[in-house]
Amino acid sequence: MRFSNLLYVSKKNRHLDMWLRAGGLLICILFCIVSAGVFFFVHKNKEAVMALLSILLCLLPPLVQILFSCRIATSIYLVTLVYALGGLIGNGYGLYYLTAWWDKGLHTLAGVLFALFGMFLAARLNREKPCSLWLRVVFALCFSMAISVLWEFFEFFADRLIGTDMQQDRVVNMVHSYLLGDQPGQVGTVEKITHSQIGEKIFPGYVDLGLIDTMTDMLTETVGALFGGVFLLLDRDRHPAFCSVPRPVMKNNGSSKKVETPAVSVPPMEEADTTQQEMTQTQFQQTIIYQVQTEQIPNAQAKPEEKTQQQNGAPPDAV
Structure with a gap:
């Protein structure tokens, strides 16, 4: 949300x-x-x-x-x-x-x-x-x-x-009820109820x-x-x-500290752009270091072969 x-x-x-x-x-x-x-x-x-x-x-x-x-x-x-x-x-x-x-x-x-x-x-x-x-x-x-x-x-x-x-x-002027039916299961109807009496109180209909x-x-x-x-x-x-x-x-010591919620949880645009640029530069540097390391590994593996060829008197490029 x-x-x-x-x-x-x-x-x-x-x-x-x-x-x-x-x-x-x-x-x-x-x-x-x-x-x-x-x-x-x-x-x-x-x-x-x-x-x-x-x-x-x-x-x-x-x-x-x-x-x-x-x-x-x-x-x-x-x-x-x-x-x-x-x-x-x-x-x-x-x-x-x-x-x-x-x-x-x-x-x-x-x-x-x-x-x-x-x-x-x-x-x-x-x-x-x-x-x-x-x-x-x-x-x-x-x-x-x-x-x-x-x-x-x-x-x-x-x-x-x-x-x-x-x-x-509330007062109603019409009643439908099984209690008013002539036979069990038959609904009886009383229409145009003009008055009803409860004790000494008279109502203009049924309560x-x-x-x-x-x-x-x-x-x-x-x-x-x-x-x-x-x-x-x-x-x-x-x-x-x-x-x-x-x-x-x-906290680390077990005590609680209420942290105020900032008015906006999203960083400003300038800070967001700066953070993105820093991440991009870091990723670029890591890529360069990785490429340099992968280039150095074959050279390191080729050095023992060059030493062996030099000991035999053959030039390094000789097959």
């Missing part, structure tokens, strides 16, 4: 990159702390705990960089921080209930982000035998969709064990218990993964979202 386009930054851009990352992380953490204080003040303890837990989610991008020895592109880094606050904003500030696109937008964004990370994992797991671009993209898509399935598992068990409503229910929400969440995350896969195919590793960085080098 081509990492030089992300590793190379000028000194001015490097400082800007550092400030963007540190500033974005600090703003997100302060937002979580202030939100927790506000929620505790208005006696929303559940939302306050969620705000404190969101701090851990904001620390995931730098933690991923440390654990996987990689560097996340600054744009993806900042988008990931915003995504980490999505649950807090949606649940604590009511965007989940005020608009339907907030939840679907987060799932679509998750599909893209996990597809990009899956692309990096495919390259990391096959460093010795790199696989083709198409195989890595397929792995990235499958990885992103698998994460969406695991998340829906989490929502299901949270609703059953804790009593939450992460798999949000679906999270099935539609679960399926639409997985579909939107799959769409996001497909968008990420198309981008990866078109980009062809020119702008990787995650790139590997070298690990610390061990």
